[in-house]
Amino acid sequence: MKLKTDYQKIINAIYKQIKEEEDLGEIAKYIPELAKVDPNKFGVFLTTIENEEYGIGDCLEKFSIQSIAKVLSLTMAYQTLSGNIWERVGVEPSGNPFNSLVQLETDEGIPRNPFINGGALVICDMLLTQLKNPKQEFLQFIRDISGNPSIHYSEAIAKSEMSAGFRNIAVCNFIKSFGNIINDPNKVLDFYFHMCSIKMNCQELSQTFMFLANSKFRNVKNEPILNLSHAKRINAIMQTCGFYDESGEFSFKVGLPGKSGVGGGIVAVHPGEYTIAVWSPKLNKKGNSYRGMQFLELFTTKTESSIF
Amino acid sequence: MKLKTDYQKIINAIYKQIKEEEDLGEIAKYIPELAKVDPNKFGVFLTTIENEEYGIGDCLEKFSIQSIAKVLSLTMAYQTLSGNIWERVGVEPSGNPFNSLVQLETDEGIPRNPFINGGALVICDMLLTQLKNPKQEFLQFIRDISGNPSIHYSEAIAKSEMSAGFRNIAVCNFIKSFGNIINDPNKVLDFYFHMCSIKMNCQELSQTFMFLANSKFRNVKNEPILNLSHAKRINAIMQTCGFYDESGEFSFKVGLPGKSGVGGGIVAVHPGEYTIAVWSPKLNKKGNSYRGMQFLELFTTKTESSIF
């Protein structure tokens, strides 16, 4: 492990190197609102468990965190429902794209894990049953963790996704046909699309995920988020399932638990050390940020800081 | 992390607790020779990177390591072929049973990872092309790592597997039909079945896997096995793919990179800390040792020693 005082230098060097190379990714076009984002945005932010901070580039500009929010909805569900979650969703990598319906048919409506779309929809369904004002309470939950009351849903993005989200509508109704969605599919989808529309910047993201790196972390109300065992388990799921059918590749090259979103964000966690958020909107073929993957691979290689 | 001096106490306590519970696993019957093993065998052995050793039960009795050998053949191939391996085999979890042919058809003969049977057969094929006397050289490779010249193939088990190995014959010829096996399938299968037939005890296994926990490890000839980056990558693949379609579950419950075999053995690695081998022949539905899984879950929980 390199000295922490080196983090800024290493981040700067890798950032510069990647900026000079061509970005071979492509921006996600299937959500009209996301397609408007400047494809050249690129930001990085690292927070250590001692609360040292290192950032570069567009690290203070907000973007749609998309599927990264699935970790937070899982955390909220885990907090209140504990192990009961796992009767309705698995913890296995799927070996399939994020929106595949094939496996759901074989598995009779039990999604493989909470990070593929089907699994996240089931988690949303659990929260809908559990909460009085799901959208408000979920937002408050994130604001309390991040200590940041300025975090918001983007109604424009939520609406844009709803209008183009035929695959997700299909997935949700498909699971409903197996009985593993309890509430009205339209309400589940509305919650899901709002959840994915949350906008945060790299700094906010790396701060919000600190509870997965630091077992002593408490939110602004001085409450713990998850016990150590539960936090470890969420890290474990991120490690095996955080990047759809590129999860093995991320584990292999980067060696940290992490989660990506089609907005181009990636958060990764080094338990006991740091959290890091990267944002660059152009995606590789598997739907993960091209430069984000590149940055994190170089970063854990240079700092020798993979968990393995 | 608990003090290391506690390891023996914790091992003893968990061992006793599990012994008192019913073993709900079932012995693998499809390999006639394996079906002869006493199903009540149960052994554990832990080796720290400072070379402290802690064992209990049948930890000095040899058994067929089966698929655990796939880590060692991958290591040997990685040593000589480096990154060229990954053109012919992936690093993604499969989401399918160890001997499934479905994915191979979709993926046109490129196995998802080196630990499902198809992937291990492709690795065997690479070694066959590379080595003059594959079976002898592979055995010597393991003897050098373990410092133990008494390690042998079991001809009886290899023969038994060959006689009942129709599924593996199918997998090998299927991959050959896509052109991703170069050598004669019968030769590849002969090497593969021999590799799986190797017999070791828990002590030997935990010692042999030390190179994945200790980056300074050297074999009896004072040679390094893999560089740090390569060792980390093998750990990463074990983490995501070491237990077939129960890999996520193992990662979730145990939180260590590991590899199982249908002989009832499991090896797990805590990088920078220890390696641990467990043996109990009765398997759960996914083909992993029932008591082995149970032991390791309790062990990493009590020692708070998962990598997450």
Added chain:
Amino acid sequence: MKLKTDYQKIINAIYKQIKEEEDLGEIAKYIPELAKVDPNKFGVFLTTIENEEYGIGDCLEKFSIQSIAKVLSLTMAYQTLSGNIWERVGVEPSGNPFNSLVQLETDEGIPRNPFINGGALVICDMLLTQLKNPKQEFLQFIRDISGNPSIHYSEAIAKSEMSAGFRNIAVCNFIKSFGNIINDPNKVLDFYFHMCSIKMNCQELSQTFMFLANSKFRNVKNEPILNLSHAKRINAIMQTCGFYDESGEFSFKVGLPGKSGVGGGIVAVHPGEYTIAVWSPKLNKKGNSYRGMQFLELFTTKTESSIF
């Protein structure tokens, strides 16, 4: 071929024989309104191309024709769109259940044939684009063929299906996500559920399908329905795809082109000879009328009248 004057005797004998045996089928429960039907209903009606008629049992009682309507919507689309249909839907048997989504994913939204739900939804989408008042015009189309202005949609059944039709909502949105549904999925589904809700009795069904047995058939307006070549092709698709993943079995045992519905109806066509409709609500495991299959197998065996 037996003399036609024997038809009534043969029908009576088989009807009696089957009535005496146990009905091993089960009524479809997933559409609440259909579950209310008396499960012991049993009717048969045969019309020859010379317009001789032979009926027995509940052959004059109306029931929901369900998927049988898919033949009529295909016919209407074929009439106006001709070969252009086949760019958006195939003519291959699927080898899968009627509501499977697996194949749609592999085939990128092109349903295998117009008789699985996905294919019928695409046909509905074509008609929606083509017609000004789709529901009225489709109903008129059937009334003109059958010469029977008393044929109606059942709003109760359409509503019941819509409320429980999560799988069909999934299928329709899934195809939309591939771009092979042009109109709003909700409108397509509304048309589809109405189409399936049409109620007819066995006599009306056998008369309505006469255009597939008699190339000289004309509707009440003295218009031909399809040219000979197109009629043959619809028969061919019924032969290979009319009974979902039991199509081969029906072809094997009965040897006639035909189409079933989950309401318990089956229509079969012997080109140049006759049409026959059978109704009995209890279904076998593949979703086809248990007694209907039984009746038709015995009928074509006794009359030696399969097309083979």
Added chain:
Amino acid sequence: MKLKTDYQKIINAIYKQIKEEEDLGEIAKYIPELAKVDPNKFGVFLTTIENEEYGIGDCLEKFSIQSIAKVLSLTMAYQTLSGNIWERVGVEPSGNPFNSLVQLETDEGIPRNPFINGGALVICDMLLTQLKNPKQEFLQFIRDISGNPSIHYSEAIAKSEMSAGFRNIAVCNFIKSFGNIINDPNKVLDFYFHMCSIKMNCQELSQTFMFLANSKFRNVKNEPILNLSHAKRINAIMQTCGFYDESGEFSFKVGLPGKSGVGGGIVAVHPGEYTIAVWSPKLNKKGNSYRGMQFLELFTTKTESSIF
């Protein structure tokens, strides 16, 4: 139906028309011996049930009948084992390519029908158990039906297929792993490859298949081949499964029961009318003769002689 005296004129006209168009098929290259055949060969032969004969082109030149032989092995098995066949092989179209392993995994080793490779291997296995000298007796069976003692296996082709038949070796061992192959897979494969290697010309093929068109047909020993009901059932399976995942297309365009082989041959049967054999080695993407398909579509259109 056109007058039979027109058959020769129609055959000549279509043959000439097709000859003038480009042959867009490609010769099968995966069996080395088949790749040697002159790709421009093209022959047609029709035999009516009154034994009138009409031929053109290379209709008297022998070629490897390949999968067409599967109809004959099924017939031989049906003769001796009757309905017991259907416990080990289905009658459903597969919706998949001829050599797919995917469905076999889901269906636990029960092939969908006797005309995909897996099903034909199971039929071979049945005959191996039943017959004393399988290869000789099967050949004699065909010689007796065709009245032609000059029909032979091609040892060169059988050997060539064995050397390149990795996919079939995979299929056979895969089914064996489910217990649905009784004999040694190598013996089953040897029989299978020999069966496929039989060489016949178009005239011999159309004569040999006459028992499926003419219920009064008897072999040279004056024995019936199959009763009417069984013959109808074999026709029904050819109709739904004779062309792999192009069976629906063939049924749709040609409208006759038929069977193709990768040697470029196709036989079709019009029950009560005629049998017709076409040979042209270049195949379409589904593995069926490009010109053969084209010829038969034009032929049944011009003669209006589909069974529908």
